[in-house]
Every structure is written in structure tokens, then in C-alpha cells.
């Protein structure tokens with residue numbers, strides 16, 4: 198993990214860590230056997246004092262408290278708190294970790310690089326603990342498939358006109374290592390918990406990726422009273438950058454005042 202920007206100069210700092218490394222770190226401190234895989238939740242019932250969760254493998258669990266940390270397409274949220282579907286932002290996000298030696302020197306000075314234009318955002322966050330920067334491209338797309346098929350020609354078209362080094366990085370990408378997702382967020386949910394079920398993370402408040410605030414918000418979310426005003430604001434500001442007309446088409450369920458249009 199590393200700090201950015203430099204603490205002395207900015208009096209505040211952001212920590213970067215690769216998602217896989219973070220998950221390994223969390224798993225490493227949990228007792229053996231605590232995490233049970235292959236349990237896909239198919240229904241959840243709020244009984245008042247307890248809740249009952251049913252899984253696709255036939256397991257049924259009744260508990261005093263169930264925490265729904267099941268992401269942007271949360272079954273817990275859809276069954277108990279909100280039937281509003283995730284909202285497509287009209288963008289695709291490409292994420293690839295590449296060796297520093299494949300970056301043509303573009304991050305060799307140790308600085309985080311951002312390039313923007315024509316609706317495309319390209320970031321190179323440094324993952325110095327790995328010696329491998331992440332090459333992050335977010336570009337406009339009308340295809341809402343949650344996991345679109347990767348098309349290198351399309352990404353090359355997106356990179357054309359940016360710094361030649363970015364074009365060369367794109368040309369050299371190994372398609373098997375490209376992680377591609379359509380970008381979605383959710384409209385704010387009024388309530389994150391009952392007496393026996395709580396939502397946390399993207400299940401409660403999925404936001405667009407533009408401020409890099411999703412995962413750390415998930416970690417901090419434990420108290421609705423403290424956290425909901427903060428994540429409501431992060432959801433709102435992460436949607437900034439659309440014009441008034443685009444907001445009407447991209448976020449049709451938006452309540453008045455929830456998004457400030459680009460000035």
C-alpha cells in the first residue's frame with residue numbers, strides 16, 4: 198500500500214492497494230473455516246426479531262442479524278429495502294494491471310497520471326507495492342451488458358489521439374488480462390437496516406467509480422446515521438459531469454436536486 202498525494206505537501210493522503218491484495222489481507226486475519234463459499238442467497242425474509250436467509254445450495258439460516266454485503270445487485274436490498282434497479286451510466290470501465298516496464302516510462306517519475314478528453318478518462322494509479330501500475334480506462338458506450346466482451350479494436354479507437362505512450366500501452370495489452378465492466382451505480386436507498394437486517398457497501402450505496410470512493414465507503418458504512426449523508430453526497434458528486442439533458446436520459450429516476458448538473 199502507498200500514500201498519495203504526498204502527505205507533507207497536502208496534509209491529507211489517499212492509500213492505494215490492489216483489490217486482490219486487500220481481500221487477501223482481510224482473509225489472512227480471519228479464523229480458518231469462517232468464510233463459507235458457494236452459498237448464493239436466493240431469498241431473505243424479515244421475521245421482525247430474526248431474519249431467515251435461503252441459499253441456492255439448500256442451506257437455510259435464521260439469525261438475529263444478517264448483514265447484506267452482496268454488492269450492487271444485492272438480493273437483500275431487492276427483497277427488503279428497494280426494488281429500484283442499478284442505473285447504467287453509459288460507460289465501460291477497463292482495468293488492467295501491467296508491468297512498469299510496459300508503460301514506456303509514463304509513470305517512471307512516481308506520479309499518478311490522469312488523462313481526459315472526448316468523454317474518456319484514463320488513469321494510471323501506481324501500485325508501487327507490486328511494481329505494477331494499473332491502467333484504468335473509462336469510456337463512453339451504449340452497451341449496458343454488465344460484462345461486455347472485450348474488443349481491442351474498440352479500446353484502440355478510444356486511445357487514439359491521447360499521448361502516443363498510451364496508444365502503445367493499449368496496443369501491447371494482453372486481452373486475457375483485461376477486466377471490462379459496464380459502469381452502474383444505484384439511486385439512494387431510504388433505509389439501510391431493519392431490526393434484524395442491515396445493508397452495507399455497494400448493496401446500500403453503489404456509486405460511480407470516478408472518485409475511487411466505493412470500496413472505502415463499504416469499509417466505513419457500519420452506521421447509517423453517520424454514513425448515509427456522506428455516501429448520498431458521494432453518490433451525487435460521482436454523477437457530476439453530465440449535462441442537464443444527459444441527466445434526464447441517463448438517470449431518469451433521479452429525484453429533484455439529487456444531481457448538480459455540470460456548470
Ligand SMILES: Cc1cc2nc3c(=O)[nH]c(=O)nc-3n(C[C@H](O)[C@H](O)[C@H](O)COP(=O)(O)OP(=O)(O)OC[C@H]3O[C@@H](n4cnc5c(N)ncnc54)[C@H](O)[C@@H]3O)c2cc1C
Pocket residue numbers: 236237238239266267268269270271272290291292378380397398399400406408409410411412413414415
Ligand atoms: C470499474 C470499477 C472501478 C472501481 N474503482 C474503485 C476504486 O478505484 N476505488 C474504490 O474504492 N472503489 C472502486 N470501485 C468500487 C468498488 O469496487 C466497490 O465499491 C466495492 O467492491 C464494494 O464492495 P462490496 O463488498 O460492497 O461489494 P462487492 O465487492 O461487489 O462484493 C459483493 C460480494 O457479494 C457476492 N454476492 C452477490 N450476490 C450474492 C448472492 N445472491 N449470494 C451470495 N453472494 C453474493 C459477490 O459475489 C461478491 O463477492 C470500482 C468499481 C468498478 C466497477
